[in-house]
Amino acid sequence: MTSITSVTALARQSLGRVPRFARITPSATVLRSRYATPVRSLQTGLARRSPSSTAAATSLPPATESVPEKAVLPEIQSDEHKVSIRWQDGRVSKFHNKYLFDHCRCAKCFHAATKQRLKQLSEIPSDIQATSVTPSPTGVTITWSTPDAHTSTFPWSFLQSASYDPPLKPLKKSEDKILWNSSIAKSPPIVEYASLVPSATVTEAQAERGVLRWLTKVHDFGFCFVSGVPTTPEDTEALIRRIGNIRETHYGGFWDFTADLKHGDMAYTNEPLPAHTDNTYFTDPSGLQIFHLLSHPPPGKGGASLLVDAFYAASILEALHPTAYATLSRLAVPTHASGSKGTLLRPLAQPVFKHDAVTGELVQVRWNNEDRGVLGKGWRAEDVEAWYDAAAKWEEAVKSADAEYWVQLRPGTMVVIDNWRVMHGRSTFTGERRMCGAYVGHDDWRSRLETLRREFEDKPREEGARQEHEIWSVGW
Numbered sequence: 001m002t003s004i005t006s007v008t009a010l011a012r013q014s015l016g017r018v019p020r021f022a023r024i025t026p027s028a029t030v031l032r033s034r035y036a037t038p039v040r041s042l043q044t045g046l047a048r049r050s051p052s053s054t055a056a057a058t059s060l061p062p063a064t065e066s067v068p069e070k071a072v073l074p075e076i077q078s079d080e081h082k083v084s085i086r087w088q089d090g091r092v093s094k095f096h097n098k099y100l101f102d103h104c105r106c107a108k109c110f111h112a113a114t115k116q117r118l119k120q121l122s123e124i125p126s127d128i129q130a131t132s133v134t135p136s137p138t139g140v141t142i143t144w145s146t147p148d149a150h151t152s153t154f155p156w157s158f159l160q161s162a163s164y165d166p167p168l169k170p171l172k173k174s175e176d177k178i179l180w181n182s183s184i185a186k187s188p189p190i191v192e193y194a195s196l197v198p199s200a201t202v203t204e205a206q207a208e209r210g211v212l213r214w215l216t217k218v219h220d221f222g223f224c225f226v227s228g229v230p231t232t233p234e235d236t237e238a239l240i241r242r243i244g245n246i247r248e249t250h251y252g253g254f255w256d257f258t259a260d261l262k263h264g265d266m267a268y269t270n271e272p273l274p275a276h277t278d279n280t281y282f283t284d285p286s287g288l289q290i291f292h293l294l295s296h297p298p299p300g301k302g303g304a305s306l307l308v309d310a311f312y313a314a315s316i317l318e319a320l321h322p323t324a325y326a327t328l329s330r331l332a333v334p335t336h337a338s339g340s341k342g343t344l345l346r347p348l349a350q351p352v353f354k355h356d357a358v359t360g361e362l363v364q365v366r367w368n369n370e371d372r373g374v375l376g377k378g379w380r381a382e383d384v385e386a387w388y389d390a391a392a393k394w395e396e397a398v399k400s401a402d403a404e405y406w407v408q409l410r411p412g413t414m415v416v417i418d419n420w421r422v423m424h425g426r427s428t429f430t431g432e433r434r435m436c437g438a439y440v441g442h443d444d445w446r447s448r449l450e451t452l453r454r455e456f457e458d459k460p461r462e463e464g465a466r467q468e469h470e471i472w473s474v475g476w
């Protein structure tokens, strides 16, 4: 049996939890497999990393917060342009003097409480240089050639992480995303409502840990069910607010609706909806799309929910049709929302696949065929042909039986979807369905997850080290 647990185990084992699917090298296995058993067969393809990432991953020293032995302190040199640090392994990091002075986080340069930079660029002398450099077991103290002989102390861990000439650490990657296909139906990610809210039997801290487990599943899989949710809009809204602020749009904040076409969007009808991401008509689509079926009494029928891991489908497309993948990553597609009176949304046109500017990873899929606008502005004539060819191949990957996960939701089960990654849709239905739900911004839910990780997963530190960590661990 290929349960998602075994898929997960396989993925973790063979991918090392680094499915760098934005740069997959197609393998013979993948090319032969088409869509037959892709999660398993993709292992081979996904496990292949680009030479640069392999080199970066294998040549790194472990990150340390201090360099304990005085005998092996890094050697420091400075000149009118740069400060150079020779590490124990012989590599040399060079930092521009301006860069180091700018990144000083002493009390004059950085507000310890607000974590904000206090120094203006105009306060950095163009000819600034170090007048003395003093290494210690924990870092280096530099005195600068400023009139006040400003001193800065940088922890070694900061200098190792910040090193850009050369980079000492691999660029950050979304290491632990687990791509899935239709086989996830056997064991989908799910958490219990009772574990997420404080009660007579669940403390505030336990409920916070519950939210961490919940959002970690959303991060790993791109969606997560919550079972045992009271079937009232009030309880559903309160649960959503455990994640963060609800994002208001022209549909309102928290929604509670039936198929009455109250708003000019197909979501408010009983038409079938093909897999799509929401808010392609926003420059910044909502990060989470959350919904809860409150009631659908007999004789009402239908309305099965469809989920598709768009990152998985994109990985298939890139493996089989790299040119199509590149086309959808390059050409900006205009989108709009024009069906509600008083609303005419025309976001910045963006490609279907958006990548992190630094790491090159796929970070967002934008796909809603219904909301697509007029193509071709700024394109070359041959781009039109290329886009239709690529979009047809993409749709084939998204609509394959392998990619589609169909589930019949019942009242009491809420679903949280990473709208930048997982597409949703539904089949047609009859009768009266009452749905409620909300959007949460991408940065907001990522922030909630990160703060919970730091609260519950960071190693304990003594007070001084904790304060230093708080100052130097932000802004990355």
Ligand SMILES: [Fe+2]
Residues within 6 Å of the ligand: 267, 276, 277, 278, 424
């Ligand atoms: Fe939708």
Ligand SMILES: [Zn+2]
Residues within 6 Å of the ligand: 104, 105, 106, 107, 108, 109, 110, 150, 151, 152
């Ligand atoms: Zn300073």
